[in-house]
Amino acid sequence: MSKAIIFTGGGGPDSLPDDLLEQGDYLIAADSGYDKARQLGISVHYVIGDFDSTEFAQEALALKHEVHSVEKDHSDTYLAIEKALQHCDGEYVLVGGGGYRLDHLMQTYSLFSHFGPPTLWFTRYETNTLVSCTKRFESLTKGSVVSLYPATLEGKATVNARELRWPLKSYPMSFSSFSLSNMCTEKYLEVSLEGSPIFVSFPVARSRVKVVR
Secondary structure (H helix, E strand, O other): OEEEEOOOOOOOOOOOOOOOOOOOEEEEEOOOHHHHHOOOOOOOEEEOOOOOOOHHHHHHOOOEEEEEEOOOEEEEEHHHHHHHEEEEEOEEEEEEOOOOOOHHHHHHHHHHHHOHHHHEEEEEEEEEEOOOEEEEEEOOOOEEEEEEOOOOOOOOOEEEEEEEEOOEEEEEEEOOEEEEEEEEEEOOOEEEEEEOEEEEEEEEOOOOEEOOO
16 A cells, blocks of 8 residues: 555545545545545545544445444544554555644644654644655745644654744754744745654645655
8 A cells, every 4th residue: 555544533624635645545534534535525445433423424334444432442533543554554644633622633643652643634724744854845935834843742853944034953843842933935945854753834725835755
């Protein structure tokens, strides 16, 4: 399999990049994540959870599925990531989970410490791209808002990014030290780091950027 794409509840995007889905990807929905995949016109391979929040439970249960009790130790998103990682080499994309309830958002974020962070995380409000070493973002607009923050709760990194209104030079980044609402000064942004991976986060309205790997 190429990668896993996991759809979960909470704030999700209205669209996804045209080139995101590739042949061989494993698509799985966690409970009401099925509703988001359905809204996006995407057919999933598997549905997992307690099915207490999806509006299309019977439709979802007609697919390959796994039902868990509402009184369980782990969240539906946890179960979906765990299942998805059995079908890929560790790379996964998360669609949804971006808010509405702070406790759900923080719980989802905490899973990245357990499973490793997703390479992309699409929420209702932003597109978050994982940077583990060096990554260049192109096709930006000068003045684009961007935030940089750790990809795990305990993550720490030293970050460099020059093409910003407030440049980062050997910036010590941790959960208590973000670069929040910075601004791009060029049509590209190159981010490099030493240490734990971080997310580079563009608001949805300005997220049409090209990442040069």
